[in-house]
Amino acid sequence: MINEQIRDKEVRVVSETGEQLGIMSSKDAQKLADEQGVDLIKIAPTAKPPVCKIMDYGKFRYEQTRREKEAKKKQRVIEIKEVRLSPNIDNNDLNTKANMARKFLTKGDKVKVTLRFRGRELAHVDNGKAILNSFAEMLSDVAVVDKPAKFEGRSMIMFLAEKR
Structure with missing residues (x-):
């Protein structure tokens, strides 16, 4: 989930550098992301409260696919x-x-x-x-x-x- 799709009352916010910004309402977190010109992305939806990261969504998707490719390379198929x-x-x-x-x-x-x-x-x-x-x-x-x-x-x- 990104930006306005996040409907939780409170979220734990992490900056792009990995610095903890604390627990705040999702509206405040969205404002903070808009000020920096990036997206608010829910990373850990099952955590209490859910963890959201402030970063560029395109960059996030690119890194995610790269990690999946690396994991696929390392796995060995047994015939x-x-x-x-x-x-x-x-x-x-x-x-x-x-x-x-x-x-x-x-x-x-x-x-x-x-x-x-x-x-x-x-x-x-x-x-x-x-x-x-x-x-x-x-x-x-x-x-x-x-x-x-x-x-x-x-x-x-x-x-x-x-x-x-």
Whole structure:
């Protein structure tokens, strides 16, 4: 809210330099802002009394968007990479898949390990669980199990995250 949109009886006023001007009525604060040729901007509406700052509104909006851009630059988006296995996978193939997962984890991504059962393979779900446990064991130096192995439909899914 700016200028006449502020309808509170009393507001805490802060100058452009950050100096506290005290608590006054919103009309007096608006007069003070008009004398300086700038706007009265409500910064903290939830405070008791609300905090208003005397400054140029355009400058305020510019600084706000700049702060948001900086925060966006610093934030890291974690992607989920998938590694698919089958119940009758050989040791060498399992090692290759583990190396791929290791590469994903060192980049900072999470890894979704999917073990897909087809046909008669569904009779040996316990073997699948053992494969996923050995896969997690291979990566125990760089990864921690985020979500343990869980059976969903015809596949068993486990999530691995980078060790902190």
